Amino acid sequence: MARAAGKPRTVYACAECGHQSPKWLGQCPACRQWNTLAEEVAAPEPKGAGAPRGWGVPGAARPLPLREVEARDEERQRTGIGELDRVLGGGVVPGALVLLGGDPGIGKSTLLLAALDRLAAARPDGTVLYVSGEESARQVKLRADRLKVTAGNLSVLAETDAQKVLHAAEALRPTALAVDSIQTQYLPELPSAPGTVTQIREVAARFMAFAKTTETPVFLVGHVTKDGAIAGPRVLEHMVDTVLYFEGGGAHPYRVLRAHKNRFGSASEIGVFEMKAGGLAEVANPSALFLAERPEDAPGSAVAAVLNGTRTVLVEIQALVAPTGYGTPRRTALGIDSNRVALLAAVLEKKVGMEILSCDLFVNVAGGLSLDDPAADLAAVAALASSFRDRPLPPRTLVLGEVGLAGEVRAVSQPEIRLAEAARLGFERAIVPAANARHAEVPAGIEVVGVATVAEALDRIA
Structure with missing residues (x-):
């Protein structure tokens, strides 16, 4: 029987690899994982023959011969937090897309806000943008006061529409952009709910295109599942340049920041922090x-x-x-x-x-x-x-x-x-x-x- 006109089409998408199936299956035929298919509304087909859905932003770079590409050594920006810089491989690379995951309440937002404050203080001629999809601007301010964040060029945007966030970033041209969290962002043209496989994949692709074309370092905070993996399709971890996990939490006062993937440094570095009343403190001598x-x-x-x-x-x-x-x-x-x-x-x-x-x-x-x-x-x-x-x-x-x-x-x-x-x-x-x-x-x-x-x-x- 034909589907009723105007009724949205639903598909089942794999949370591990993003594979879509018209019906539910116990095992994903692409990645062979069990019980990973979840129902969601399918994205509309592009209008016009062969019309792709754009991921990029205007002003994309033209192809260049590799021998003409200029390589520079002074690429990294120090965050001012030694343990974070160590895990990143010496600092933040312009245009890098960094994914930060960890259990709820472990200190992801605390660490990120402190790092943005120091990045903003190091570049007083620029602006650093912090996008919060889970807290209002006033709530972010309360946490910033507790952490003694004082940079005057650190801006806050409470928004969940990824398109509006990208428009604001295009107008502001920040020296660094942070999105907390990627699961709260959505694109209005996609009928799926925020946090679904399609939304996470498409939103991450837009932020990746923005980072690469403008050479702006972008930090994405990711939720984790009960198994400790970052929520969303596995392709999200493949798209980003660096994946950092916060380990520890609970009643334990120490936090270990570990790099699980790093295209610009070692993937086996760790940083050690201690949670205190005023935020995260670096542990310079873990031994x-x-x-x-x-x-x-x-x-x-x-x-x-x-x-x-x-x-x-x-x-x-x-x-x-x-x-x-x-x-x-x-x-x-x-x-x-x-x-x-x-x-x-x-x-x-x-x-x-x-x-x-x-x-x-x-x-x-x-x-x-x-x-x-x-x-x-x-x-x-x-x-x-x-x-x-x-x-x-x-x-x-x-x-x-x-x-x-x-x-x-x-x-x-x-x-x-x-x-x-x-x-x-x-x-x-x-x-x-x-x-x-x-x-x-x-x-x-x-x-x-x-x-x-x-x-x-x-x-x-x-």
């Missing part, structure tokens, strides 16, 4: 922060030096081995991959003879940091063995190395800067892979002990 409350002479505690981009951080890995009260022992890990913990426990039982697999294993990275550096393997093994034997490790000992399934301790990258950070914080001894001990330049004040196997490492630690 001292994460080790500040480490208990003395407590079994199940070991310290590792991990790399996050160009930063070396000393972290405490805690382990608790307890008799199981169930038929199947529990494996719980926070801040470290639980599969990795199970692998290391199996190495301890098979290669060292420690009957640990029948026990409940709990492993935690103190301070809320998430680790993906394999150099922390040996520290996790040492913490598990220490808890199992109920014998504490020497207090000023660093444990470093990747553990293989054969029980060998493999070399890690950049051992010199890891040892230098440990020596700076007063560590006197370091258990490292034998390959690193032979070639690394050892800083003054620290003794380096090279080990080839896990069994040898545990013997030398005691």
Whole structure:
């Protein structure tokens, strides 16, 4: 039966990839994800044969031969917040599109407003525009007063119509533009509601075109789903130049800003902040922060030096081995991959003879940091063995190395800067892979002990 005249056509769009289907499907045929299709109103077809729906803005650049493109070194603008500049790769690149995500209330808007204030103060001849789709201008002012935002050239626009926002930005030509948040913006010509796949994709494309053609850095704040991913189609993360995630929150006072994608710098950098009454405060020395409350002479505690981009951080890995009260022992890990913990426990039982697999294993990275550096393997093994034997490790000992399934301790990258950070914080001894001990330049004040196997490492630690 023909569809009634004037009735809008509905489609089912995938929240992961944006694929559209005329009917609901349990699995998206494009990206193969389950339960990601949601109903929304279809965008109207362009009028006229072959008439595309425009994404760009007037005055688009003409094609140039690559050899004629002028490359400049002084491209980045410092935000004045050292931890944010570190994660961005040294500052904001003109024309960059940055997506900032995180849980509600974690501090995304607080960090962004403070950064815009400093950007505006650094460029008094220009204007910085902050667009709020969730708060009125008066509410933004209340938060700005609490954060002591004083820049006179920081403008606020409370608007959810993306077309009006772009017109205002075209007239104002700001030195930086921030949109809080991308899920609240919409285009009137699209019948879908704000926050749907079509709206997010089209709005992000308009802001991307504005950023690239005017060389204005644009910050987009994104909501996250209950799984921790940025709400909207996955194509949103592909469109932007940089994706930053705020981690932490809840009752924890510390926040970790992590780069998950960065076209202009390292994608493994982190920035550490502490939430205070007056806003977010930078933590210049995360190693001292994460080790500040480490208990003395407590079994199940070991310290590792991990790399996050160009930063070396000393972290405490805690382990608790307890008799199981169930038929199947529990494996719980926070801040470290639980599969990795199970692998290391199996190495301890098979290669060292420690009957640990029948026990409940709990492993935690103190301070809320998430680790993906394999150099922390040996520290996790040492913490598990220490808890199992109920014998504490020497207090000023660093444990470093990747553990293989054969029980060998493999070399890690950049051992010199890891040892230098440990020596700076007063560590006197370091258990490292034998390959690193032979070639690394050892800083003054620290003794380096090279080990080839896990069994040898545990013997030398005691």
